[in-house]
Amino acid sequence: GAGVSQSPRYKVAKRGQDVALRCDPISGHVSLFWYQQALGQGPEFLTYFQNEAQLDKSGLPSDRFFAERPEGSVSTLKIQRTQQEDSAVYLCASSPWGYVGTEAFFGQGTRLTVV
């Protein structure tokens, strides 16, 4: 597809369950970003990849959160032992450059609800 694709669009997880969220960036895009958006808030940075290298993971809220991009294209955000406070929309964005540059294209997000 032409845009950033995320799956699943919606995920309901029981507290304590592990989840994996997938992001397919725009083909050829060097940079990939994950953001967390709580209800009624602006997106908050989680982590940044340049190709397969995770250059900044300072926004990950705890060691239960883990992200990878092994081949420099598709990325997975994994949350272990989910908690209710993890409920949010998780947004993925990609950029053609090795930094945010003049454009970051966002996917539609995965809405995670932890019950």
Next chain:
Amino acid sequence: ELKVEQNPLFLSMQEGKNYTIYCNYSTTSDRLYWYRQDPGKSLESLFVLLSNGAVKQEGRLMASLDTKARLSTLHITAAVHDLSATYFCAVVEPSGSRLTFGEGTQLTVNP
């Protein structure tokens, strides 16, 4: 730590009226973005402002940037219902590796 503040957070206006949304940020940055978000949807890029004094216009929306004051404005002219959405400003951190977003301004345009 870079902080981005928007005001107002909620804005209800009548069709045909003008209004301005303000975005202040705390540290030097050379790029500022405005995004629109409709309920349940992702972020749609509206403007990228790259330099002091930059002004961009698209339809009824006009954005400007004053890097010395660390202030951007999004001006709405003769609002129409279709502009109802949440508007975010976002600033690139000096490292270039992340965007820091404001809290968003929820705009409702009433007939």
